[in-house]
Ligand code: IPE
């Protein structure tokens with residue numbers, strides 16, 4: 068099959084390795100995160116170029132709140148700054164921003180900037196960028212189960228009517244397609260509480276390259292590998 072026709076419609080990325088990059092370069096972890104921010108812009112541009120319509124980026128996990136206060140504060144400041152500074156570019160490039168996660172946990176200034184960026188890009192159509200922020204998949208699924216249980220309790224729904232589609236409709240990702248390809252940088256072979264439900268049939272691709280070093284060649288390699296995969300969905 069023509070590889071061009073096998074462009075993933077949704078790529079989900081675990082952007083890992085900023086700390087190791089900083090260690091390698093003997094600089095502060097903050098510098099690694101800053102370089103990681105530059106990679107985000109690079110990958111957004113690559114998705115637009117290749118015609119990938121959805122990109123979900125794991126930017127901060129529920130568990131990442133457990134890092135030092137200094138690192139958490141730095142990451143939140145960086146996020147706010149990134150959202151503010153990149154907004155004109157998002158507009159110019161026709162990028163629509165979304166966010167998934169426990170957004171109420173974000174510092175108020177950061178949350179306001181996020182809401183502004185989401186609202187102002189709502190009409191854009193070239194690429195959907197979903198930021199997973201304060202995101203944990205088990206928490207997401209638990210919250211969805213609670214909402215479904217409440218519906219049953221109120222008599223709006225019979226237990227037998229609970230289907231995978233119904234549960235999907237209660238996740239943060241309700242209106243989004245499932246990822247076709249999940250990329251993790253920095254070599255760890257794990258999911259780290261990321262999109263457990265949504266990645267059911269995603270193709271996985273892990274590279275040892277650290278996120279700040281992730282570039283065009285790595286992205287191309289992931290797409291080429293994806294194009295070769297035979298997605299069987301349990302069938303023969
Ligand atoms: C990913 O890089 C960024 C976040 C999790 C916010 P890390 O900070 O996890 O980098 P390593 O894993 O320590 O190298």
Ligand code: IPE
Pocket residue numbers: 081082083084125126127128131255257259
């Ligand atoms: C996953 O990376 C979270 C993000 C990339 C935001 P971590 O560095 O937090 O994951 P673990 O600790 O290696 O599982």
Ligand code: MG
Pocket residue numbers: 083084085
């Ligand atoms: Mg890490």
